[in-house]
Amino acid sequence: xxxxxxxxxxxITKRGQNVTFRCDPIxxxxxxxxxxxxxxxxxxxxxxxxxxAQLEKSRLLSDRFSAERPKGSFSTLEIQRTxxxxxxxxxxxxxxxxxxxxxxxxxxxxxxL
Amino acid sequence: xxxVKQNSPSLSVQEGRISILNCDYTNSMFDxxxxxxxxxxxxxxxxxxxxxxxxxxxxxxxTVFLNKSAKHLSLxxxxxxxxxxxxYFCAARSSGGSNYKLTFGKGTLLTVNP
Numbered sequence: 001x002x003x004x005x006x007x008x009x010x011x012i013t014k015r016g017q018n019v020t021f022r023c024d025p026i027x028x029x030x031x032x033x034x035x036x037x038x039x040x041x042x043x044x045x046x047x048x049x050x051x052x053a054q055l056e057k058s059r060l061l062s063d064r065f066s067a068e069r070p071k072g073s074f075s076t077l078e079i080q081r082t083x084x085x086x087x088x089x090x091x092x093x094x095x096x097x098x099x100x101x102x103x104x105x106x107x108x109x110x111x112x113l
Numbered sequence: 114x115x116x117v118k119q120n121s122p123s124l125s126v127q128e129g130r131i132s133i134l135n136c137d138y139t140n141s142m143f144d145x146x147x148x149x150x151x152x153x154x155x156x157x158x159x160x161x162x163x164x165x166x167x168x169x170x171x172x173x174x175x176t177v178f179l180n181k182s183a184k185h186l187s188l189x190x191x192x193x194x195x196x197x198x199x200x201y202f203c204a205a206r207s208s209g210g211s212n213y214k215l216t217f218g219k220g221t222l223l224t225v226n227p
Contacts, residue, residue: 004156033214042117042202042217043157056212091156098213101147104156 002026004105006092012111013082020078021108025094032075033102034067036060037089046090049075079110087112116140117205119218127226132190134221136203139184143205147215148177148188151200160201161188193225 005024013019025032030051035043046065048056051072061067064083069075079086089109093102118137126132136146144165149157163170163177163186170177176189190197200222204215 006156031213035215040219042204042219043215045214045216048212048214050212056214093156093215095213098208101159101162102215103159104149106154106156 004092004094004103006090006105006108008108009106010109010111012113014113015082015084017082018078018080019082019110020076021090021110023075023077023092023094023105024073025075025092026096026103029094029096029103030072031095031097031102032069033093033095034075034077035091035093035104037091037107038087043091046077082110082112084112086110114139115218116143117203117216117218119201119203119221121221122219123222123224125224125226126193128195129192132188132193132197132223132225134188134190134201134203134223136186136188136218137184138186138205140205140207140216141184142207142209143216144208145206146177146179146186147204147206148175149202149204149217150197151202151220157202190223193223195225195227198223198225 032049034046037043049069089107091107093104095102147162148160151157179186200220203218
């Protein structure tokens with residue numbers, strides 16, 4: 001059973017650069033979530049997809065952030081013009097239905113120099 | 114405003130004893146609660162959950178208790194093992210709306226000493 005896969009595991013970039021992360025959910029999981037976790041905090045909700053439709057975005061998701069899930073399969077999260085405050089672990093989770101728990105990937109750790 | 118609170122940043126117990134991790138919530142709309150375990154450099158792993166219609170759910174060494182009137186839940190691990198050493202996150206969600214997003218506490222670092 002393949003779990004949620006995230007790529008890359010670690011991204012180091014200079015302030016002002018654009019970065020893109022990828023998440024491959026568990027097969028046939030139609031619900032996909034992105035969370036962000038900073039040091040000493042729990043994961044915080046960023047955005048939610050049901051199939052290819054992005055149904056909710058947190059106020060944490062500024063206009064520099066964009067997420068897509070073409071064809072309802074993998075998802076990408078892009079951050080434009082990165083800032084120091086964007087340094088965090090970005091986690092992706094998927095579930096087949098609302099009644100099931102969300103299963104998380106190992107995350108992408110973003111470090112802004 | 115923290116809607117899910119884990120007031121103990123860390124907990125240390127001896128192997129074989131009981132570990133009790135606590136969690137409080139403020140949002141009355143939460144009706145489903147989950148515990149996740151997280152090892153360093155890995156994502157959170159689902160452990161156990163409980164619906165608000167129940168007050169207890171048990172799975173092997175892990176039991177979650179829910180006290181709705183106090184808006185409090187706890188995770189009991191008996192007996193504790195060194196491999197249980199990890200950060201434990203309490204999470205909650207509401208069935209209102211359609212997204213079922215999770216709201217997490219800050220986590221409790223459990224250390225089980227051999």
